[in-house]
Amino acid sequence: MPHHLRVPAPSGPPLTGHLPFTDAPGVPDPIEVTSRCLTRGGRPWFPVSGEFHYTRYPAGEWEEELLKMKAGGVTVVASYVIWIHHEEIEGRVRFDGDRDLRRFAELCARHGLDFIPRIGPWVHAEVRNGGLPDWVAARDCVPRTDDPVYLEAVGAWFEAVAEQLRGLDRAHGGPIVAVQIENELYDQPGHLLTLKRMAQQAGLSAPLWTSTAWGGVQLPPDELLPLYGGYTETFWTEADGGWPDTCRKHFFFTHQRDDEGIGSDLRPVHVRGSAPDASADRFPWATCELGGGMAVSYHRRPRVDAADIAALGLTKIGCGSAWQGYYMFHGGTNPAGELTSLQESHATGYPNDLPVLTYDFQAPLGEYGQYRATYDELRLQHLLLADFGHLIAPMESVLPSTRPLGQDDRDTLRWAVRGDSGSGFLFVNNHQPHEPLPDHPGTSFTVEFPEGGPVSLPSAPVTVPSGATFCWPLRLDVAGLRVEWATAQPVCTVQDSGRTVLVLAAVAGITPELALDEGTVGSLSTPSGQVTHTGGRVLVTGLRPGTDALVEVETAAGGRVGLLVLDAATARTAYQGEIRGAERLVLSDAGVVFDRGEVRLHSTVERPSFAVFPALPAREGAPDGVFTRYTLAADGTGAGEAPVTLLRPAGPAPEPATGVQGRASAPADKYFDTAAAEYRVDLPEEVPPGTLLRIHWTGDVGRAYVGDTLVADQFFSGRVWDIGLDRIPAGPLRLRVLPGFEGADVYVPPEARDGWGRADVERVELVTVRRRAVG
Numbered sequence: 167m168p169h170h171l172r173v174p175a176p177s178g179p180p181l182t183g184h185l186p187f188t189d190a191p192g193v194p195d196p197i198e199v200t201s202r203c204l205t206r207g208g209r210p211w212f213p214v215s216g217e218f219h220y221t222r223y224p225a226g227e228w229e230e231e232l233l234k235m236k237a238g239g240v241t242v243v244a245s246y247v248i249w250i251h252h253e254e255i256e257g258r259v260r261f262d263g264d265r266d267l268r269r270f271a272e273l274c275a276r277h278g279l280d281f282i283p284r285i286g287p288w289v290h291a292e293v294r295n296g297g298l299p300d301w302v303a304a305r306d307c308v309p310r311t312d313d314p315v316y317l318e319a320v321g322a323w324f325e326a327v328a329e330q331l332r333g334l335d336r337a338h339g340g341p342i343v344a345v346q347i348e349n350e351l352y353d354q355p356g357h358l359l360t361l362k363r364m365a366q367q368a369g370l371s372a373p374l375w376t377s378t379a380w381g382g383v384q385l386p387p388d389e390l391l392p393l394y395g396g397y398t399e400t401f402w403t404e405a406d407g408g409w410p411d412t413c414r415k416h417f418f419f420t421h422q423r424d425d426e427g428i429g430s431d432l433r434p435v436h437v438r439g440s441a442p443d444a445s446a447d448r449f450p451w452a453t454c455e456l457g458g459g460m461a462v463s464y465h466r467r468p469r470v471d472a473a474d475i476a477a478l479g480l481t482k483i484g485c486g487s488a489w490q491g492y493y494m495f496h497g498g499t500n501p502a503g504e505l506t507s508l509q510e511s512h513a514t515g516y517p518n519d520l521p522v523l524t525y526d527f528q529a530p531l532g533e534y535g536q537y538r539a540t541y542d543e544l545r546l547q548h549l550l551l552a553d554f555g556h557l558i559a560p561m562e563s564v565l566p567s568t569r570p571l572g573q574d575d576r577d578t579l580r581w582a583v584r585g586d587s588g589s590g591f592l593f594v595n596n597h598q599p600h601e602p603l604p605d606h607p608g609t610s611f612t613v614e615f616p617e618g619g620p621v622s623l624p625s626a627p628v629t630v631p632s633g634a635t636f637c638w639p640l641r642l643d644v645a646g647l648r649v650e651w652a653t654a655q656p657v658c659t660v661q662d663s664g665r666t667v668l669v670l671a672a673v674a675g676i677t678p679e680l681a682l683d684e685g686t687v688g689s690l691s692t693p694s695g696q697v698t699h700t701g702g703r704v705l706v707t708g709l710r711p712g713t714d715a716l717v718e719v720e721t722a723a724g725g726r727v728g729l730l731v732l733d734a735a736t737a738r739t740a741y742q743g744e745i746r747g748a749e750r751l752v753l754s755d756a757g758v759v760f761d762r763g764e765v766r767l768h769s770t771v772e773r774p775s776f777a778v779f780p781a782l783p784a785r786e787g788a789p790d791g792v793f794t795r796y797t798l799a800a801d802g803t804g805a806g807e808a809p810v811t812l813l814r815p816a817g818p819a820p821e822p823a824t825g826v827q828g829r830a831s832a833p834a835d836k837y838f839d840t841a842a843a844e845y846r847v848d849l850p851e852e853v854p855p856g857t858l859l860r861i862h863w864t865g866d867v868g869r870a871y872v873g874d875t876l877v878a879d880q881f882f883s884g885r886v887w888d889i890g891l892d893r894i895p896a897g898p899l900r901l902r903v904l905p906g907f908e909g910a911d912v913y914v915p916p917e918a919r920d921g922w923g924r925a926d927v928e929r930v931e932l933v934t935v936r937r938r939a940v941g
Contacts, residue, residue: 167609168611168612169609171565171567173583173585173590173614176616180200180202180203181200184201184388185199185391185448187374187391188373189373190371190373197211199391199449199450200450201449202488203488204450204452204488204489204559209556210557210559211556212489212551213489214239214492215244215454215490215492216238216491216495216496217244217455217491217493218235218244218496219494219496220265220270221248221498221501222501223499225263227535228270228273229273230937233759233761234768235279235495236277237743238531239545239552240495241279242343242344244493245270245281245282246286246289246297247267247289247327248286248297249289249297249299250293250503251297254300254508256301259326261326267327267330268330268331271334271341271342277761277762280341281334282344282345282346283327283342283345283370285345285346286348287302288310288351289349290350291349292509292510292525293508293510294503294507294509296510310351310357311354312356312357312360321364324364325368327368328365343374344372344374344375344376344391345365345375346378346393347362347375347377347390350380350428352382353383353384353433355384356386358377358390375389375391377390377392378393378394379394380395380426381424381426381430381433382424391452392423392445393452394423394425395428396416396453396455396456397416397428397455397456398416398457398474398478399468399469399470400413401466401467402466402518404465404829405465405829405830405911411427412426412428412430414573416478418580419565419581419595420485431518431827432516450559451489452487452489454489455492457478457493458527458540459497459526459529460527460528461526461527461528462521463881464519464832465829465911466912467912467914468913469883470528473635474598474599476547477597479492479543484583484584484637486562490548492544494525494527494529495529496531496535497528499533499878507522509522511832512829517825517826519830523877524879532888533890534858534888534893535768537757542739543738545738545741552658553656553657554639560586562585563583563584564582564583566581576603577604579596580594581593581594581595583640585615587617588615588616588617589618589642590615591637591640592611592613592623592637592638594634594638596633597632597633597635604632605629606629608627609630610627611623618641624653629675631676636655638651638654638655639656641683642668644666645666647686648682648685648686649729650681650682651681652670652678652679653673653678654671654672654678654711655670655671656669656670657671657732657737657740658740662780663780664726665727666727667716667727667728667730668729668730669730669732669737669740670730670731670732672711672731672734672737674735678711678731679706679709680709683703684699685702686722687704687719687722688721688723688724690717690720691717692709692717693714693715694708695707695708696708709731712733713777713790714791714792715731716729716791716792739754741760744762745778746783750780751779752776753776754776756768756776756938766938767940768937769935769936770933773798774797776795777794779794796940807929807932808859809847810847810848810929811846812845812927815925816925819841819904819906820833820834820841821907822907822910830910830912832867832881838869838902841904841905842925843905843927844901845902846899846900847859848898850932853932856934856935857890857892857932857935858932858934858935859930859932860887860888861888862886862929863882863926863927864925865903865905865925865926866881866903866906866907866922866925867880867881868902868903868904869901870889870902871899871900871902872895872896873897875895882918882921884921903927905924
């Protein structure tokens with residue numbers, strides 16, 4: 167089916183200077199906010215932020231995990247500064263060890279990462295009291311208002327935070343680009359302004375002051391940059407509520423920024439339909455909580471897949487996002503409280519019971535730093551933004567006239583264009599969770615621009631496969647070569663001996679084609695396919711994507727350009743970073759981090775390999791297309807299994823009690839002593855650093871103990887249960903697993919439901935992830 171879209175003439179320049187956001191005087195790259203995008207140093211800036219809670223991760227591992235985030239394309243690290251983690255006991259404010267906020271911010275700065283402290287005081291974050299210490303909640307005051315008793319406590323907290331971050335603002339060359347005030351406070355604009363003024367008076371400084379803006383929030387006019395979000399699934403809705411419509415809408419191209427479903431368990435919901443947001447004329451579309459995964463609560467345990475998150479992220483760019491912010495990008499573990507456990511729970515008046523310890527969030531980087539397929543999918547998008555985000559950010563999103571009739575329409579192709587007067591990017595999303603979208607055979611596109619005439623692609627109609635999500639360039643200039651269009655997604659550019667190489671990723675199921683403006687081509691050679699000249703374009707068809715699919719062009723102006731088209735799977739192994747003084751493209755199934763010119767691999771295989779383009783100097787490797795592949799020597803890395811012994815079979819499953827809003831509550835501690843199956847896991851005397859215990863299990867709730875100390879826990883959703891052995895004390899490890907109660911009002915994914923009523927540990931793997939420095 168042919169699809170048509172007309173890009174209107176630009177609506178005029180964006181508003182500038184209309185908001186009271188100013189950067190520190192004299193900084194070399196001042197940050198400004200226009201009505202369409204952010205700028206930095208006068209150039210459009212497309213930030214990618216990822217949430218990582220330092221108090222939920224061991225301080226000794228922060229630096230490597232930040233490097234993983236950076237290699238994944240994150241440019242801004244956001245973190246809640248969780249009050250109860252720092253001052254559980256009144257008057258004893260702790261910033262030591264895993265609570266060392268200043269060191270965390272300094273590590274961000276060391277590696278060129280910006281930092282956003284989300285200072286609350288109420289943060290939610292699935293924390294006890296939303297992050298307020300018990301002693302604050304017990305005071306005779308009304309929290310989250312301008313009650314003087316509450317503000318007195320908040321003032322002291324803000325001063326403590328400001329002291330930790332003193333000298334780390336932009337005026338002193340520091341990494342803090344924004345400060346978030348509160349979280350999900352939808353009806354107290356005066357209080358939000360009070361908190362901002364208090365934070366400023368305490369000494370906090372940033373060019374941007376932000377607030378979450380979902381749920382029809384009321385913000386003090388122009389004082390806080392509204393940040394939006396969107397999740398593919400929810401743990402906070404009803405067990406029997408099905409897939410929420412507020413999640414479903416994120417797989418369509420729309421210009422509605424608000425997600426009225428986020429936090430809807432804690433406030434009234436006013437569904438606003440599809441009308442544009444009131445702030446859209448004054449603020450760019452910026453996000454801080456695109457779901458990088460999803461937590462599980464006791465009553466509702468959604469699973470998210472990498473394809474879900476990939477579709478969410480790319481669709482939001484097509485919708486008009488100019489700031490991709492993910493919650494969470496890195497999972498973690500709740501610290502052990504001195505007085506109480508620190509998770510959100512029915513016991514503290516919240517509608518959801520969360521696990522005591524785990525806050526893995528199914529994130530791209532897991533609770534123990536595990537790499538997930540989501541990380542690969544998002545990294546591919548972030549590479550696109552790193553090289554082309556300055557083009558995309560100021561472009562307006564345009565929707566076709568024929569688009570889905572509603573959220574139940576699975577048959578109309580979902581697509582959009584980000585464009586300006588003569589160029590753009592075409593976005594397609596043909597994926598959503600739970601309800602697969604059909605193939606779209608016979609698909610072609612025509613995009614009309616105000617200047618330069620229409621762009622029609624591909625050369626012949628193609629089938630857009632079910633599950634496909636992609637971005638194609640329209641009139642992209644590459645070092646003097648104009649790519650009129652390509653049916654492959656731009657990844658990045660690489661410099662190689664005076665030649666600019668544009669790397670593209672093929673879409674699985676669609677043969678890539680390249681159409682080049684004939685007037686910018688001097689000569690061309692291709693390793694496969696056919697070259698034809700038609701209508702002022704040089705068309706390359708039948709190209710076989712891979713590491714050798716390099717189309718070489720000498721431009722009409724005498725320059726040299728390469729177009730390298732990787733297959734879809736290989737593209738998802740791509741990293742870009744500095745090695746030995748030059749930016750290089752790296753392909754590896756291992757995790758790759760770049761550390762000030764050096765590179766390390768994180769791998770579970772005995773002889774990990776990586777391919778590099780351009781090749782590393784003075785190092786021998788094997789050809790892999792235009793790449794050079796290097797294989798590291800064996801180092802004893804391996805996997806095995808730990809013996810598991812059943813010590814006690816499970817008793818009858820306890821019937822769940824109900825808590826807030828009548829939702830099922832997590833089983834009380836006593837049942838783990840009386841009704842849980844108990845297993846002993848025999849660990850080797852010596853376990854290499856970086857070893858995970860990967861538990862294949864079924865049941866309702868699992869807990870792991872060393873002695874009487876709870877060291878890990880999990881609500882069953884069909885996923886394996888990982889425990890990082892570096893994190894737990896030495897000693898015999900015991901697992902206690904409760905079976906699920908038949909008839910309990912608990913949502914478990916259908917594919918895992920059969921195992922929920924059992925309490926079995928099937929096997930336990932030992933998986934060692936080693937860090938290998940590349941010499």
